[in-house]
Amino acid sequence: MSAPGDFPLIFEHSVPGRIAASLPEAEVPEVSLEEIVGAGQIRREPAALPEVSEPDLVRHYTRLSQRNYAIDVGFYPLGSCTMKYNPKINEDAARLPGFARLHPNTPPELAQGALELLWRLEGMICEISGMDRVTFQPSAGAHGELTGLMLIRAYHNDRGDSGRTRVIVPDSAHGTNPASAAMCGFEVVTVPSDTRGNIDRDALRRAADQTVAALMLTNPNTLGLFEEHVAEVAGIIHGCGGLMYLDGANFNAVLGITRPGDQGFDVMHVNVHKTFSTPHGGGGPGAGPVAVKRILEPHLPAPTIDREEDRFVLNYDRPKAIGRVRAFNGNFGIFVRTYAYLRAYGPLLRQVSEAAVLNANYLLARLRPHFDLPYDRTCMHEFVLSGRRQRQQYGVRTLDIAKRLLDYGFHAPTIYFPLIVEEAIMIEPTETESRQTLDAFADALIRVAEECRTDPEVVRSAPHTTVVGRLDEVAAARKPNLRWRPKTEVGSPA
């Protein structure tokens, strides 16, 4: 399947007989494998894994890494993703043998340092969020959403209030919100946004009744705007007996400024891989710890981490718990990084949000003359432009603008989200970018906007400088090729 000029697959480097690991001797008297694992259970054909030497392996993955954009390489203004700098000391901390080499089934009395770290981190998350307890099991934001909704369901059911079958989600919400609600067996009710980008309170009032289990809200929302009437919204939901779920994706805007627990939210998840700087790893791992108000605490999955005098214990005595959402203690290695990050800031954490919001407003001010701005308010940590003008006047789509930005050495913003903005361009600079970087990015995007007028074709056919040109995703999905296959296999597409 490869052609000259294609970057080779690791399988295409394979030469029988090569190996990139030193193999252990058995050191013990060897008996027949069948005697150990059972007759008829032995694998007949070894897995056709690549056979490469260590230098081959190192070059292959090093070269692959050079074909990757990353926050350590440059500016990454993906809206709603909070691509901030990932501190190196946090990586060192997570690799300390006392953490990295700690087995999850270690008895709690031998894991006191790890449990203390989680216990202290829980206290810090509660202080920052205005919540009362935390579960560390959820491993991502969406996993946290699912967990939070299950907590809400358990709360209603425990009160004998089992007729609450619906979850309200604004039309600007992340796709994970309705998907999580569906996985929790809820019917999703979508409520529109008003002209200022807030949730439409009249529509909300009409939807809010005895069947509503919860409202899932992102605040600041995905337009980068603070819900100006959040207390009133919470009143509407609580008034009909529902609970308030906060999608914490945009928490980076308000650290030390306002706390979700004080806004009327009952439960939230924290995307520590956004707000608290843990690396995104090219798609994960992250973590989505869920923080709750006291009323939901009985339903948190077992075990919780409790302090008993000078000891830290895993408390499994939780008869009203929703059940585990994964094995073991959550993404502990990610929480070591989270803890290190928060300890590096202390109360100065507030400056993170001040700088994130100022950077966003500064960038918005520079870009405002060149793009449509559907919701013209003071933005928080991000803002959403529209490429409507470029599409209507020059036939250049937002996708084209994004691809052209790659030629200027920047990662593109989030595009076509939120769904309520036509040709959306969602930009989040974060607090870890300098004014000089923001200016350079603004210059590049303004230049692309110019090119839409002067040379639209160069934008439409972008990118031009990347290792591959624009890839045909439609054709890829029509006839999916999702794996390499050995050439000898019968029926192999080769």
Place this chain on the structure above:
Amino acid sequence: MTRTTEWHPHKYLPMTAAERDAMLRAVGRGSAEELFTDIPTEVRLRRPLSLPPALADGDLLAHLRDLSERNGHADRLTCFLGGGAYDHLIPSVVWHLAGRAEFVTAYTPYQAEVMQGELQAGYEYQSMLCELTAMDVANASMYDGASALGEAAVMARDLTKRDEVVVSTAVHPHYRETLRTFVQHLGIVVREVGYEDGVTLPGRVRALITERTAAVIVQSPNAFGCVEDGAVLAQTAHAVGALLVTAIAEPISLGVLQPPGAYGADIVAGEGQPLGSHLSFGGPYLGMLATRDAFVRRMPGRLVGVAADHDGRRGFVLTLQTREQHIRREKATSNICTNEALNALAAAVYMAALGKTGLRRVAEVNAQRAHYAKQRLCAIPGIRPAFDAPVFNEFVLRTPVAPEDLNVRLRQHGILGGLALHRWYPELADGWLVCVTEARTRAEIDKFVAAVSEVVS
């Protein structure tokens, strides 16, 4: 308030006080406060956050080192503990490569043209996982083995339009609990089939399954380390039109054991931690999910596929995205977005480092050393195997001393003993799950045996 509010330099914040003031002027604001006027005063925090004071690097590392050293980790104690997480040797290349900042600090590859490294690595991981499991297609990762199993049950329901799953009690208890949590509001009934002599008996499964059964769920090697008879269980499930879902907590076993694809499994859900991820007190780990070609459109999670550019050059993209939440919202196959891509990359490097012959050899050494340890331990008076079923690298013993007490005594010998099974299986009050991987030398095993002998005699 005025712009003269304090501004403290911090190493993660490029902004200086002077730049802050200049940027505030550029946006027409007199102070940072004015940026937050959309936040109603009644919900504002009117005090500094009550957080412990900031620590400088030296103090921070010292503090974390102190916390870390209060743990009985596997470099301090000789580890014979398994039960869903396994202490394997990780070649140095694995994290030197997977730990490269270009991978670590990248986001999900939304702009394919500048993310070919991540995407190709994902495609290679999917391919290697297919080879390992002998399945047709694998996704780019899930959170962990237990949550992957929960997703597999939902997938089986969607594929068969049936609403029951039958799960063996020899499946890891965390996996079973997570499975129940995942399906509890989806109208899926979970029935458990008991084990006998450490394994799942087809006869018992047959007695429970009906035309309402979407899937039979087993684990191999199972929670006791015993190898299940996958082929017979697959036939049993298929006889009523149900799928066989195989959970795998120890994928190194597939170096020597028949892969699920060879005995007819329809979905494989498992834990990829043993393939290069650190123990790390339970995570981040790697949820593995693989299935048949015909089922791919009901599969959750990201998939990387081959694509071509306008010059016909090979490239890679995220594909079949119409299954996913950002397109389909409440109709998506799952809500998953962030996954465990970096651990998948580490698993790919690990599998490529060992290669075709190396994985087999590492698996053989696990089996041989575990067998040796089991024979030696069972020669100690009072200790006997709990089950006769074949095993891979862990096994259950019955001990004359309560397993937890035994473990406390072994600590004095610098040994992290096996898992006391009574919390998971009350009927196995004297059950002790011992794990021996290739990371345990013969000298360590002999020392372990001598220590156990001393404690129980």
